Amino acid sequence: KKSTSAISDGITGIFTTAKLDDDTLEELEDLLITSDLGVGVASKLTAALSQGRYNKEISGEEVKAVLAEEIEAILKPVAKPLVIDPANKPHVILMAGVNGAGKTTTIGKLAKKFRDEGKSVMLAAGDTFRAAAVEQLTVWGERVGVPVITKEIGSDAAALAYEAMERAINDGTDVLLIDTAGRLQNRDELMAELAKVVRVINKKLDGAPHDTVIVLDATTGQNAVHQVEVFSRIANISGIVMTKLDGSARGGVLVACAEKFGMPVHAIGVGEAIEDLQPFDARDFAKALVGIE
Amino acid sequence: MFDSLSDRLGGIFDGLKRKGALKEAHVTEALREVRVALLEADVALPVVKDFVAKVKEKAIGQEVLKSVTPGQQVIKIVNDELVAMLGAEQSGLNLLGVPPVAVLMVGLQGSGKTTSTAKIAKRLTEKDGKKVLMASLDVRRPAAQEQLKILGEQTGVKTLPIIAGQQPVEIAKRAMEAGRLQGFDVVMLDTAGRLHVDASLMAEVIAVRDATSPLETILVADSLTGQDAVNVAKEFDAQVGITGVALTRMDGDGRGGAALSMRAVTGKPIKFAGTGEKMEALEDFHPERVASRILGMGDVVSLVEKA
Ligand SMILES: Nc1nc2c(ncn2[C@@H]2O[C@H](COP(=O)(O)OP(=O)(O)OP(=O)(O)O)[C@@H](O)[C@H]2O)c(=O)[nH]1
Ligand SMILES: Nc1nc2c(ncn2[C@@H]2O[C@H](COP(=O)(O)OP(=O)(O)OP(=O)(O)O)[C@@H](O)[C@H]2O)c(=O)[nH]1
Ligand SMILES: [Mg+2]
Numbered sequence: 001k002k003s004t005s006a007i008s009d010g011i012t013g014i015f016t017t018a019k020l021d022d023d024t025l026e027e028l029e030d031l032l033i034t035s036d037l038g039v040g041v042a043s044k045l046t047a048a049l050s051q052g053r054y055n056k057e058i059s060g061e062e063v064k065a066v067l068a069e070e071i072e073a074i075l076k077p078v079a080k081p082l083v084i085d086p087a088n089k090p091h092v093i094l095m096a097g098v099n100g101a102g103k104t105t106t107i108g109k110l111a112k113k114f115r116d117e118g119k120s121v122m123l124a125a126g127d128t129f130r131a132a133a134v135e136q137l138t139v140w141g142e143r144v145g146v147p148v149i150t151k152e153i154g155s156d157a158a159a160l161a162y163e164a165m166e167r168a169i170n171d172g173t174d175v176l177l178i179d180t181a182g183r184l185q186n187r188d189e190l191m192a193e194l195a196k197v198v199r200v201i202n203k204k205l206d207g208a209p210h211d212t213v214i215v216l217d218a219t220t221g222q223n224a225v226h227q228v229e230v231f232s233r234i235a236n237i238s239g240i241v242m243t244k245l246d247g248s249a250r251g252g253v254l255v256a257c258a259e260k261f262g263m264p265v266h267a268i269g270v271g272e273a274i275e276d277l278q279p280f281d282a283r284d285f286a287k288a289l290v291g292i293e
Numbered sequence: 294m295f296d297s298l299s300d301r302l303g304g305i306f307d308g309l310k311r312k313g314a315l316k317e318a319h320v321t322e323a324l325r326e327v328r329v330a331l332l333e334a335d336v337a338l339p340v341v342k343d344f345v346a347k348v349k350e351k352a353i354g355q356e357v358l359k360s361v362t363p364g365q366q367v368i369k370i371v372n373d374e375l376v377a378m379l380g381a382e383q384s385g386l387n388l389l390g391v392p393p394v395a396v397l398m399v400g401l402q403g404s405g406k407t408t409s410t411a412k413i414a415k416r417l418t419e420k421d422g423k424k425v426l427m428a429s430l431d432v433r434r435p436a437a438q439e440q441l442k443i444l445g446e447q448t449g450v451k452t453l454p455i456i457a458g459q460q461p462v463e464i465a466k467r468a469m470e471a472g473r474l475q476g477f478d479v480v481m482l483d484t485a486g487r488l489h490v491d492a493s494l495m496a497e498v499i500a501v502r503d504a505t506s507p508l509e510t511i512l513v514a515d516s517l518t519g520q521d522a523v524n525v526a527k528e529f530d531a532q533v534g535i536t537g538v539a540l541t542r543m544d545g546d547g548r549g550g551a552a553l554s555m556r557a558v559t560g561k562p563i564k565f566a567g568t569g570e571k572m573e574a575l576e577d578f579h580p581e582r583v584a585s586r587i588l589g590m591g592d593v594v595s596l597v598e599k600a
């Protein structure tokens with residue numbers, strides 16, 4: 001069961017029908033903050049709401065509708081699916097992000113999606129660090145029925161990526177999905193390792209990786225903004241997948257990221273199963289955030 | 294962002310300079326800035342509200358120390374209250390029971406349960422001389438049981454042999470039985486990640502609890518968690534009953550407001566801090582460090598401390 005949105009419950013509480021004055025606006029801003037929108041975006045949204053409506057009577061439903069519209073307007077330009085260019089042989093997608101965000105699982109889900117579209121897919125177990133990371137991706141490969149390139153634990157991640165590139169090129173694979181170990185963006189040595197992986201991939205094939213996707217966990221707070229910032233600088237991130245939106249967190253920090261970086265959002269994870277990946281829809285996301293059914 | 298709190302507080306108290314008592318108007322204005330700083334640090338809103346009210350009561354009327362500015366003094370008061378709320382006490386695991394004592398590890402997906410299980414087991418083995426058995430009850434995540442097994446090999450801690458197809462409660466019972474028969478002091482039960490809103494998975498972990506009567510149930514939570522931290526902590530505590538929290542990814546550069554949120558809504562101590570992926574990267578929780586991180590004001594605090 002999905003919990004109702006905190007914003008929705010709160011709005012209903014504030015505006016049975018109330019005036020949009022300083023107090024209600026402040027309460028509203030607080031509510032927005034409880035969905036991890038951040039102080040900056042929350043105050044921008046309430047400012048937009050009060051525009052032309054200040055000191056007037058307004059219903060909770062109206063407030064929600066306006067807020068959802070404002071959020072949708074921020075998100076609409078960034079809602080872009082992951083598009084495989086058939087001219088790329090292979091089209092290389094590198095997955096990156098902090099520990100435990102959902103990179104490996106998302107690769108499994110994406111592999112399934114591309115397979116269902118009739119493309120040939122290969123996976124590369126580029127997390128050569130974490131215990132059983134290779135086994136985990138191997139299980140996903142079996143579930144989808146696609147080959148997984150592996151090396152023993154402790155191997156150089158860049159070397160694995162190189163080998164996988166070679167295999168995918170030789171086999172004429174359509175899509176190569178490369179997993180990486182989780183790393184926190186303030187760990188310079190690990191970020192340097194990621195930069196090396198990108199370099200090696202690019203050396204092997206001009207234009208690759210064609211997509212470098214950062215996976216964000218919806219329960220993460222404002223640190224996600226910094227994650228996007230640093231991973232972009234080091235690994236030239238091209239888009240976002242947000243996972244774990246089946247929980248009670250609404251992933252408001254995504255709005256902050258969209259506002260700040262205009263970074264494309266490709267898809268959302270809504271569970272642990274193979275089919276629990278959905279396209280990112282700005283309207284649906286905005287409505288879920290403010291709690292419109 | 295970090296200096297600006299100090300700057301902004303300085304501005305508020307400019308007229309007051311270095312004498313007299315902290316006035317209500319000033320304090321109220323200062324706490325508005327503190328409130329924003331806490332929210333930016335991901336402290337959950339209800340916790341922020343309570344906190345600010347408490348600090349206000351303490352701050353109004355306090356004599357300003359000679360050698361610091363009123364702004365700095367407010368920061369010091371805020372800091373001390375943060376430390377107090379984060380829980381100054383140092384509490385390890387309670388293992389005082391008839392062995393084998395069960396320790397149950399719970400939390401959201403990917404929070405760091407399996408890694409923390411192995412880290413804690415390693416510490417209990419090496420530092421406390423305990424005989425520890427680890428068992429993975431995670432039959433959902435691909436290669437989860439394998440992961441704990443490998444970590445067991447790396448740390449030299451025994452793991453329960455994997456039997457394919459066994460369900461969590463059965464595995465838990467088998468682990469306790471093995472613990473009894475083989476003379477283990479502690480049995481650490483790693484569980485699959487689950488959402489607090491997932492009724493069937495919550496029921497599963499409750500069944501495990503009832504089958505093993507753990508002395509400790511540790512909620513493993515990501516220190517980078519945002520406002521949802523209160524819901525997670527409250528629900529896990531209400532449904533399963535936790536005895537403490539392990540905060541992971543403290544090696545990140547998050548401001549760590551989740552620590553305060555979780556502590557405030559559950560009243561349960563934060564018993565461990567995970568500071569890396571490696572098996573050694575486990576520390577005791579240091580409230581002062583986290584407080585100055587939340588405020589981003591470590592320097593000011595030590596300045597006032599010396600005054
Ligand atoms: N509820 C839920 N769980 C998810 C989702 N995506 C991933 N998970 C779970 O989150 C946990 C971590 O996922 P992984 O795919 O292993 O994450 P990762 O980023 O590869 O982790 P590391 O490689 O250790 O950094 C697993 O238990 C997944 O099943 C999602 O959308 N919803
Ligand atoms: N940087 C850092 N990484 C950590 C820490 N604790 C765990 N991790 C990493 O976080 C990721 C997830 O850890 P796991 O122990 O697999 O998490 P889990 O809660 O067991 O995950 P599920 O079983 O899928 O729910 C792994 O990549 C770990 O290496 C920590 O304190 N710091
Ligand atoms: Mg992974």
Ligand SMILES: [Mg+2]
Nearest residue numbers: 406407431437
């Ligand atoms: Mg685990």
